[in-house]
Amino acid sequence: MLHLSERGSPQTAEQEGYKNKTPPPPSEKPSQERRVRIGEATAGGGLQDGKGGGGGGGGELVAAGRRVDGEISFKMDSRVLDCSICFEPLKPPIYQCEVGHAVCFRCRGKLCNTCPSCSRAIGHCRCFALEQMVNAIKMPCSNANYGCDKIIAYYQKETHENACMYAPCFCPEDGCSFIGSTGSLLNHFVTEHKWSQTNFHYNKALKISVKRHSRFTLLVGEDMSMFLLLNIFAHIGNALSLLCIRPNESGSSVSSKMSAVQRAEGDKGRYVFQMDPHVASSSLNGGVQLGRFFLLVPPDLVDESTDELTVNIRIDTIESASSDH
Numbered sequence: 661m662l663h664l665s666e667r668g669s670p671q672t673a674e675q676e677g678y679k680n681k682t683p684p685p686p687s688e689k690p691s692q693e694r695r696v697r698i699g700e701a702t703a704g705g706g707l708q709d710g711k712g713g714g715g716g717g718g719g720e721l722v723a724a725g726r727r728v729d730g731e732i733s734f735k736m737d738s739r740v741l742d743c744s745i746c747f748e749p750l751k752p753p754i755y756q757c758e759v760g761h762a763v764c765f766r767c768r769g770k771l772c773n774t775c776p777s778c779s780r781a782i783g784h785c786r787c788f789a790l791e792q793m794v795n796a797i798k799m800p801c802s803n804a805n806y807g808c809d810k811i812i813a814y815y816q817k818e819t820h821e822n823a824c825m826y827a828p829c830f831c832p833e834d835g836c837s838f839i840g841s842t843g844s845l846l847n848h849f850v851t852e853h854k855w856s857q858t859n860f861h862y863n864k865a866l867k868i869s870v871k872r873h874s875r876f877t878l879l880v881g882e883d884m885s886m887f888l889l890l891n892i893f894a895h896i897g898n899a900l901s902l903l904c905i906r907p908n909e910s911g912s913s914v915s916s917k918m919s920a921v922q923r924a925e926g927d928k929g930r931y932v933f934q935m936d937p938h939v940a941s942s943s944l945n946g947g948v949q950l951g952r953f954f955l956l957v958p959p960d961l962v963d964e965s966t967d968e969l970t971v972n973i974r975i976d977t978i979e980s981a982s983s984d985h
């Protein structure tokens with residue numbers, strides 16, 4: 661069942677960039693075969709990234725002409741790393757029945773100590789050999805191309821990748837196929853599209869001028885989080901909404917308030933206001949969409965002399981807002 665394969669050295673961040681626009685989603689399981697690394701099977705966890713082993717003892721294999729001491733690279737059917745009952749990746753503690761069938765700790769609790777394969781008792785017998793193996797099987801994060809250098813245990817891969825901050829984001833400009841980590845996307849916006857970057861502080865008001873026909877305004881928080889002020893121009897006015905650019909859609913925890921005031925002379929000033937209680941996050945995979953909470957700025961609030969609309973915007977961290985109570 662094991663085959664030698666070329667060892668995949670993680671690419672560097674410099675190699676990211678213009679690619680076709682559909683990278684594999686982090687949790688995709690393209691096939692049952694995965695490239696894995698097996699390092700020294702110490703009970704506590706195994707290899708350090710790329711430097712483990714070091715002993716040069718037996719067991720090393722040559723992969724693609726490169727010899728990596730203490731590590732071997734090969735293909736295996738990843739189903740052997742999954743619990744045969746719940747199909748989740750096996751992770752310590754792993755139990756076994758009297759005969760030796762392995763069961764994950766989650767399933768053991770549900771099975772009333774009876775092995776589903778042979779009906780013998782499961783008991784408290786751990787399967788340390790398998791635990792050592794799953795601790796030693798490490799693989800690069802799927803976002804290695806985008807700069808993540810984490811080498812993670814197979815059973816931690818999905819958890820890591822769901823939260824990995826190197827997961828790619830997408831350039832929203834028409835006709836641009838740039839994909840990259842948030843850091844490289846920010847660099848791309850500024851250098852390739854000459855977007856100007858407005859830095860802001862959370863929980864403080866910011867006054868900003870937006871060209872009537874300019875679709876994107878880039879705002880960067882003090883934590884380097886990127887926000888896009890979207891501006892959709894229509895005959896009834898400009899619709900503005902805020903979006904956080906980040907790999908994980910659940911990530912953002914900010915609210916926003918936006919308002920615009922007509923510079924009225926004398927009696928009737930006009931004022932529009934919108935609050936977004938939870939600013940949406942997106943990797944911009946699939947483009948940009950106006951959020952649910954948008955500020956509609958009527959045409960008469962646009963300064964005709966500069967063709968700009970001026971908005972007051974305030975981005976509040978939700979944690980700090982709730983801690984006020």
Ligand SMILES: [Zn+2]
Nearest residue numbers: 743746764767
């Ligand atoms: Zn299980």
Ligand SMILES: [Zn+2]
Nearest residue numbers: 757761775778
């Ligand atoms: Zn059994």
Ligand SMILES: [Zn+2]
Nearest residue numbers: 801803808824
């Ligand atoms: Zn990662």
Ligand SMILES: [Zn+2]
Nearest residue numbers: 831833836838
């Ligand atoms: Zn671009």
